[in-house]
Amino acid sequence: MDSRSKGRTAVEVGADGVALITIINPPVNSLSFDVLYSLSENYEEALRRNDVKAIVITGEKGKFSGGFDITGLGGSQERKPKPDSMSVDFLSDVVEGAKKPSVAAVDGLALGGGLELAMACHARISTSSAQLGLPELQLGIIPGLGGTQRLPRLIGLSKSLDMMLTSKPIKGEEAHALGLVDAIVLPAELIKTARRWALDISEYRRPWVLSLYKTSKLEPLKEVREICKFARAQVQKEAPNVKHPLICIDVIEEGIISGPRVGLRKEAEASQVLSQSDTSKSLVHVFFAQRATSKIPGITDRGMMPRQVNKVAVVGGGLMGSGIVTALILNNFPVILKEMNENLLQTGINRVKANLKRQMAKGTIPLEKFDKTVSLLKGVLNYESFKEVDLVIEAVVENIVVKQQIFTDLEKYCGPHCILASNTSTIDLTLIGAKTQSHDRIVGAHFFSPAHIMPLLEIVQTPQTSPQVILNLISLAKKIKKTPVLVGNCTGFAVNRIFFPYTQAATMLVERGAHPYKIDQVVTKFGMPMGPFRLADLVGFGVAIATAKQFINEFPDRTHRSMLISIMQEDKRAGESTRKGFYLYDEKRRASPDPELNKYIEKARSISGIAVDPKIQNLPEKDIIEMIFFPVVNEACRVLSEGIAVKASDLDIASVLGMSFPAYRGGIMFWADSLGTKYVCSRLEEWSKDYGGFFNPCNYLAQRAAQGIPLSSPADQAKPRL
Ligand code: NAD
Numbered sequence: 001m002d003s004r005s006k007g008r009t010a011v012e013v014g015a016d017g018v019a020l021i022t023i024i025n026p027p028v029n030s031l032s033f034d035v036l037y038s039l040s041e042n043y044e045e046a047l048r049r050n051d052v053k054a055i056v057i058t059g060e061k062g063k064f065s066g067g068f069d070i071t072g073l074g075g076s077q078e079r080k081p082k083p084d085s086m087s088v089d090f091l092s093d094v095v096e097g098a099k100k101p102s103v104a105a106v107d108g109l110a111l112g113g114g115l116e117l118a119m120a121c122h123a124r125i126s127t128s129s130a131q132l133g134l135p136e137l138q139l140g141i142i143p144g145l146g147g148t149q150r151l152p153r154l155i156g157l158s159k160s161l162d163m164m165l166t167s168k169p170i171k172g173e174e175a176h177a178l179g180l181v182d183a184i185v186l187p188a189e190l191i192k193t194a195r196r197w198a199l200d201i202s203e204y205r206r207p208w209v210l211s212l213y214k215t216s217k218l219e220p221l222k223e224v225r226e227i228c229k230f231a232r233a234q235v236q237k238e239a240p241n242v243k244h245p246l247i248c249i250d251v252i253e254e255g256i257i258s259g260p261r262v263g264l265r266k267e268a269e270a271s272q273v274l275s276q277s278d279t280s281k282s283l284v285h286v287f288f289a290q291r292a293t294s295k296i297p298g299i300t301d302r303g304m305m306p307r308q309v310n311k312v313a314v315v316g317g318g319l320m321g322s323g324i325v326t327a328l329i330l331n332n333f334p335v336i337l338k339e340m341n342e343n344l345l346q347t348g349i350n351r352v353k354a355n356l357k358r359q360m361a362k363g364t365i366p367l368e369k370f371d372k373t374v375s376l377l378k379g380v381l382n383y384e385s386f387k388e389v390d391l392v393i394e395a396v397v398e399n400i401v402v403k404q405q406i407f408t409d410l411e412k413y414c415g416p417h418c419i420l421a422s423n424t425s426t427i428d429l430t431l432i433g434a435k436t437q438s439h440d441r442i443v444g445a446h447f448f449s450p451a452h453i454m455p456l457l458e459i460v461q462t463p464q465t466s467p468q469v470i471l472n473l474i475s476l477a478k479k480i481k482k483t484p485v486l487v488g489n490c491t492g493f494a495v496n497r498i499f500f501p502y503t504q505a506a507t508m509l510v511e512r513g514a515h516p517y518k519i520d521q522v523v524t525k526f527g528m529p530m531g532p533f534r535l536a537d538l539v540g541f542g543v544a545i546a547t548a549k550q551f552i553n554e555f556p557d558r559t560h561r562s563m564l565i566s567i568m569q570e571d572k573r574a575g576e577s578t579r580k581g582f583y584l585y586d587e588k589r590r591a592s593p594d595p596e597l598n599k600y601i602e603k604a605r606s607i608s609g610i611a612v613d614p615k616i617q618n619l620p621e622k623d624i625i626e627m628i629f630f631p632v633v634n635e636a637c638r639v640l641s642e643g644i645a646v647k648a649s650d651l652d653i654a655s656v657l658g659m660s661f662p663a664y665r666g667g668i669m670f671w672a673d674s675l676g677t678k679y680v681c682s683r684l685e686e687w688s689k690d691y692g693g694f695f696n697p698c699n700y701l702a703q704r705a706a707q708g709i710p711l712s713s714p715a716d717q718a719k720p721r722l
Contacts, residue, residue: 006032006069011042017053018195019046028066029059031113035069036090043094054198055098057121058105058191059114064130067112070139070284088146088264091120096210101201105194106130107187111169116145119154119180119211122201125194126172126181133169139287140280140664142248144271149255149263150211155180157219157256161231164252165245179217212260221257228253241527242279242664278674282666286656289649289667293485294474296646299467306475307468309419313338313389315406317348317379320423321395323451326355329376330365330452331480336389337379345379352377355452383413390415391476393445395423398546403432411436419469421445425496426550429462429489439464443473446493447482448658456657457482462489485654488644491554492547494651495658498639498668500551500559501631501694502659503544506532507562508694509627510601511610513617516582517593522624527662532628534591537581541565541574560694564604571600627687630680633672634698637711641700648712673710681705 007025014020021042023029031039046052059065095102095117104110104118106126111133118124118132126132134143134151142148143164151160155178163170175181185193200206219227228249235245247270255263274280294300312328313336314321321337328335329352337352339345356373359365365373378385386392392414394406403422410420420442422432433442444460457477461470470486477484487494506519520531536544544565552559568574568581575581576589583591605612619627636651645651652667665671672680681697682705688695697705704711 007035008038009035009042011045013046013049013052014195016195016199017051018198019049019052019055020191020195021046021055021057023057023059023065025069026061027063028109029061029063029114030066030069031117032069032071040090040094043098047094047098047100052100054100054195054202055102056105056191056194056198057102057117058194059108061108062187063108064104064106064110064118065114066109067114067135068145070287088144088268091117091145092212092264095120096122096212101198101208103194103198103201105190106132106172106181107190109169112136112143112147113145116143116147116150119150120146122208122210123197123206124175124181125183125185125190125197126175127187127190128172128184130172130175131169132172132175132180133167134164135167135169137164137245137248138167138283140242140244140277140283141274142244142251142267142271144267144275146212146264146267148248148251148267149260151180152252152256153214153217153260154178154211156217157224157227157252161227161249161252164248165231165235212264218256224253224256239664240525241662244274244277244279247274279664282664282670282674285649285666285670286652286663289652289670290483290657292647293483293650293653294478296470296474296486299470299486300474302467304468304471306471307390307417309333309390309472309476309479311336311389311391313386313392313414315392315394315410316396317345317351318395318397319351319449320447320451321393322348322351322355323449323453324393324395324423324447325352325377326359326452327447327480327482329373330356330359332376333480334376335378336385337377338383338386339379339381341381345381349377349379355450359452383409386410386413386418387415389418391419391421391472393421393423398424398426400427400431403427404435407433407438407442408435411438417441419443419472421473423447425493426491426547429460430464433462440466441469443469444487444489444493445473448495454658455481455483456495456654457484458493458495458654458658459484459486460489460493461486483653483657485650486646487650487654488642490639490642490644491550494639494645494654496547497551497644498632498636498651498655499659500547501635502628503532503536504548504551504560504562504694505628505631507564508560508691509616509619509624510564511562511605511608512691513612513614514619514624516597516601519624519628520582522621523628525621526625526629527665529660533582536565537575537583537585537591539575540577541569541581544575545569558694558696561608562604563607564600567603567607568600626683629668629671630684631695633668633680633711634684634695634701636668636672637701637704638698640711641698647714669711673712677701677705677711678708 010022012020025035046055102121104121104124106118106124107130109131110118115132134147136143172184176184201208231249251267251270254266311334314325315338317337317339325335325337339348392410396402422444429444433439443465446458448454448456459473474484510516516533520533523531573580576585579585584594585591639645648669652670655661655668656663661668681701684695684697
């Protein structure tokens with residue numbers, strides 16, 4: 001292979017007259033340009049040679065193909081055009097339209113372009129564990145190699161829409177039941193069966209099926225229109241700010257109504273346009289940023305091997321502890337849970353069981369796995385068995401004295417290799433470990449609530465935490481399906497710190513005349529799952545006030561002090577848990593507006609002495625978004641300049657996975673870059689003149705704006721605190 005080339009295919013013609021074409025492009029045999037050129041050459045040869053009767057396509061090392069190589073779709077880069085071999089015509093005319101039949105031998109992955117290639121073959125043989133899917137929509141594009149036309153024809157419209165719109169793959173068995181694959185075999189039998197099958201087709205012993213022209217699985221036209229109408233309504237409700245799911249439905253519908261050739265043309269045109277869209281650039285950026293979080297200079301590039309964590313202990317079975325236990329046992333880790341007394345222990349274990357039951361109800365885990373999963377959990381009231389564990393995660397009340405005592409005990413009872421982690425949200429980790437001699441193995445493992453669902457894990461490093469400990473925790477995070485982001489030790493770490501101005505800015509706008517419901521509505525329309533006031537209700541006012549105090553103490557120069565939430569709390573409104581906060585809640589926790597809210601707003605305004613500003617009262621939606629999110633960008637810049645985060649893209653992931661900032665905007669920094677640092681900085685300057693230091697752009701942002709450098713460029717001037 002040419003050292004510059006990225007993958008290839010190899011062809012081998014057997015004595016049986018079958019040309020076996022193997023995709024070779026580790027790790028997932030993606031369809032790079034080089035693979036595709038090579039594939040078209042191999043095809044040409046196989047079709048030309050008289051000794052070849054049929055073709056089998058497979059992927060090296062048990063992976064068919066993970067799909068089109070999207071490295072060329074880098075977030076902000078110019079995108080290269082696809083080669084001819086990557087065109088729909090190649091698959092339709094050369095592969096599907098050939099005079100010799102092709103069979104796909106699928107093991108491991110057949111995703112995106114990989115599945116589209118397999119669908120252009122005349123049959124598919126698969127293993128039961130293979131994963132087949134068209135996940136293009138999660139990258140802001142649609143299947144562009146005939147997938148929108150062939151999948152509905154192979155498995156019917158309803159199921160194919162479901163697979164494309166959710167981007168979720170299915171396993172071999174289900175694919176077989178649906179008709180996407182023709183036979184399921186053991187991995188060892190795969191190639192042999194596929195060869196036989198291909199010869200059988202060429203010798204007319206099995207049907208020669210062109211998926212593009214199959215109609216038996218398609219619903220009647222009237223039903224097609226109904227299904228598409230329903231799907232459109234669903235996606236408009238769930239993702240109103242993005243267009244590609246709607247375009248995907250249009251393309252599919254058009255192909256069914258006007259025929260597959262028209263559908264293919266429409267698919268090609270739409271793919272071309274969508275691959276250049278901001279949405280796709282943002283989603284591709286998020287895709288790569290997520291993978292980049294575990295590439296950490298000085299830690300993951302030293303050749304160290306992560307040490308195996310076999311058993312974990314969790315101290316505290318409250319809200320967070322029970323969620324952390326759930327995440328661990330769901331991923332097969334044996335766990336010891338310690339609580340203070342029998343009663344609290346049982347409550348914690350019951351919480352874990354309730355979490356598991358909810359996952360079962362959603363179909364995430366099968367019913368039969370429940371008992372086995374619960375059996376991985378052992379409850380204890382002392383530390384005697386802690387010598388067996390390799391990692392402890394402390395999740396007790398946010399109290400420095402209690403935590404210090406626990407860490408002293410942990411040092412006494414755990415083995416010297418054991419990692420001692422705390423889930424604290426606010427307390428300095430150095431203080432937590434102050435009374436121990438174990439500073440190199442003390443680390444933050446900051447989960448987000450609910451811990452078994454939220455995908456982010458902030459790993460908090462102190463100056464003393466050893467790289468090996470970080471590496472071990474990164475490895476564990478992946479095993480429990482969390483995305484690890486390494487952050488430095490500061491108030492709020494990354495997510496809570498960069499988002500503290502979010503609620504503060506919103507409250508400031510309310511005191512100056514904006515209405516909380518209007519703000520929530522605009523922020524939700526922007527793409528957040530809920531606005532800042534609905535979020536405050538969910539978190540609870542007790543936590544909101546305690547957290548705000550921490551930030552006011554730590555960053556007095558840039559915090560807005562409002563009495564609004566405190567006044568409401570004094571009146572026994574503490575958010576969703578009390579059924580009254582900024583909204584009223586019914587027994588199903590559905591929120592509705594409360595006219596009484598205005599009374600508290602008036603009172604907060606009179607206490608702070610801030611007059612209603614007609615400009616803020618009538619603030620356009622765009623300005624509401626900017627006044628709320630630009631201070632978040634500003635704080636994220638401080639976090640970067642202080643070296644709390646390794647790179648800007650980590651903050652993008654932290655914002656997307658920790659705060660549900662819309663992925664289709666690329667994360668907080670990518671979004672700011674899309675507007676331009678100059679613009680963000682100049683708006684903050686403008687507001688800081690009118691409304692004070694809260695909006696003052698930090699030096700890092702001001703410098704980047706002055707030099708026209710995007711926030712995503714490496715922060716080489718930062719002094720790392722990691
Ligand atoms: P919680 O009050 O729900 O649970 C704390 C549990 O710790 C209680 O069940 C208590 O009985 C137990 N506990 C106290 N002392 C103990 C001891 N010595 N041994 C064993 N158990 C003991 O609190 P929570 O919301 O689960 O928060 C726990 C930690 O997680 C805190 O440090 C908090 O800051 C952090 N955190 C909370 C959230 C959140 O959203 N609630 C998010 C991230 C991190």
